[in-house]
Amino acid sequence: PVKSSEQLADYIIQEGLIKLRNPHINEKDEDVLYHIALSNKSHDLKEMFQDIKFVCFGGSPTRMQKFAEYLVTELKVKIPAGQTLSNIAQGSDRYVLYKVGPVLSVSHGMGIPSLSIIFHEIVKLIYHAGCSDVIFFRIGTSGGLGLEPGSVVITDKAVDGLLRPYMELSTLGMVLQHPSNLDQEVTEELLALADPEKDGYSTSVGKTMCTLDFYEGQARLDGAFCDYNESDKMSFLSRVYSRGIRNIEMESLCFAAYCYRAGLRGRAVVCVTLLDRLKGDQITTPHEIMEEWQSRPQKLVCAYIKRKLGIE
Ligand code: R2B
Ligand code: URA
Numbered sequence: 001p002v003k004s005s006e007q008l009a010d011y012i013i014q015e016g017l018i019k020l021r022n023p024h025i026n027e028k029d030e031d032v033l034y035h036i037a038l039s040n041k042s043h044d045l046k047e048m049f050q051d052i053k054f055v056c057f058g059g060s061p062t063r064m065q066k067f068a069e070y071l072v073t074e075l076k077v078k079i080p081a082g083q084t085l086s087n088i089a090q091g092s093d094r095y096v097l098y099k100v101g102p103v104l105s106v107s108h109g110m111g112i113p114s115l116s117i118i119f120h121e122i123v124k125l126i127y128h129a130g131c132s133d134v135i136f137f138r139i140g141t142s143g144g145l146g147l148e149p150g151s152v153v154i155t156d157k158a159v160d161g162l163l164r165p166y167m168e169l170s171t172l173g174m175v176l177q178h179p180s181n182l183d184q185e186v187t188e189e190l191l192a193l194a195d196p197e198k199d200g201y202s203t204s205v206g207k208t209m210c211t212l213d214f215y216e217g218q219a220r221l222d223g224a225f226c227d228y229n230e231s232d233k234m235s236f237l238s239r240v241y242s243r244g245i246r247n248i249e250m251e252s253l254c255f256a257a258y259c260y261r262a263g264l265r266g267r268a269v270v271c272v273t274l275l276d277r278l279k280g281d282q283i284t285t286p287h288e289i290m291e292e293w294q295s296r297p298q299k300l301v302c303a304y305i306k307r308k309l310g311i312e
Helices: 045-049 061-074 112-129 184-193 230-242 252-261 287-309
Strands: 054-058 097-100 103-107 135-144 152-159 166-171 174-179 203-210 245-249 267-276
Touching: 045 112, 054 061, 054 112, 054 287, 061 097, 061 103, 061 287, 103 112, 112 252, 135 252, 135 287, 152 184, 152 245, 152 252, 152 287, 166 252, 174 252, 184 203, 184 267, 184 287, 203 252, 230 245, 245 267, 252 267, 267 287
Parallel strands: 054 103, 054 135, 135 267, 152 203, 203 245
Antiparallel strands: 097 103, 135 245, 152 267, 166 174
C-alpha cells in the first residue's frame, strides 16, 4: 500500500540533526554526490561542511557566485591570503557550490527536474556532514501579477499550474503527491526585515504558481506554439490572481515539497518579479536594471542571515 507524504512525515528532526529518510544510503560504503563532484569517501564532508546553517539556492550559476561574493563582504568572512572564493563543485559543470562561513550558495538551474537533482544531493551532503538546524532558501526570479516590476514576493503557499498545493511525482509507475508546505515563521521574519520606504520597492507575501513550462505553462502568447488567444490568457491570469497568486516561476513547488519531506523546519522562497504578466509576456528591461532587481531577494535573505548570526 502506498503511503502519502503526509503519512510518511513521521519525522525526522532529532535535536535539530537532519535524519535521512532513506535506509539504503547507510548500507553502502560510499555515497557519490555525482552532480557536485563530492563523495563521503573521497572527502571529509564533516570537516568541510559541519558548520553550515543556511543553504541558499538560486537558478543561475553566476548569480549564486555573486551572492557568495556579497556574503563574504556582508558576513565579514576572511578568505586566507592567496586564496579566492572557489566553486566547490567545479569537478562537475552542472551546478556551482560556494561556502561562505555557515552559508552555502548553490545554483539549481531552471525547472523542477534540475532543482530536484541538486536538492537530493545537498540534503545528503548536509546529512553526511552532520549539520543541525539548517534553514533553506530559494532566491530567484519570477513573473509578477499586478505588481510593479522589481517587487519582491515571499511565497506563503506554492501551488502547481492547477493551483494544487502539492507536487506530483511519478514513482514506480504511481503518481505520488508531496505536499508543498512552507514555513510561516521564516516568511514573517523575512517580511519584517523589508522596508518598502527605505528599499524603494515593495516586498509582500503571496501565493506562487509553479509551472512546468515558461511559455504555455505560464499562459504566454510569445512561445513557438500557442493554441489560445489574448482573452483566454487574460481570463486565466485574472482567475489565478483572484485566487491569491502574486507570482509565477518554475521551482518553488519542488523546493517546498522536498524541504518538507526532508524535515527542514526553516524554509522560504523569495523571488523578485521581472515583469507584470497582466501587462505583457516579454522581458525587455535593460541588463543593469535587471541585475539590481535580482540582488533584491539576496539582500533580504542576507539581512535575515545576519540577524540570526547577530551581525550588525
Ligand atoms: C524563473 O526564471 C527561470 C525562467 O526564466 C525559471 O528558472 C524560474 O523559476
Ligand atoms: N521566471 C519565470 O518563470 N517566469 C517569468 O515570467 C519570469 C521569470
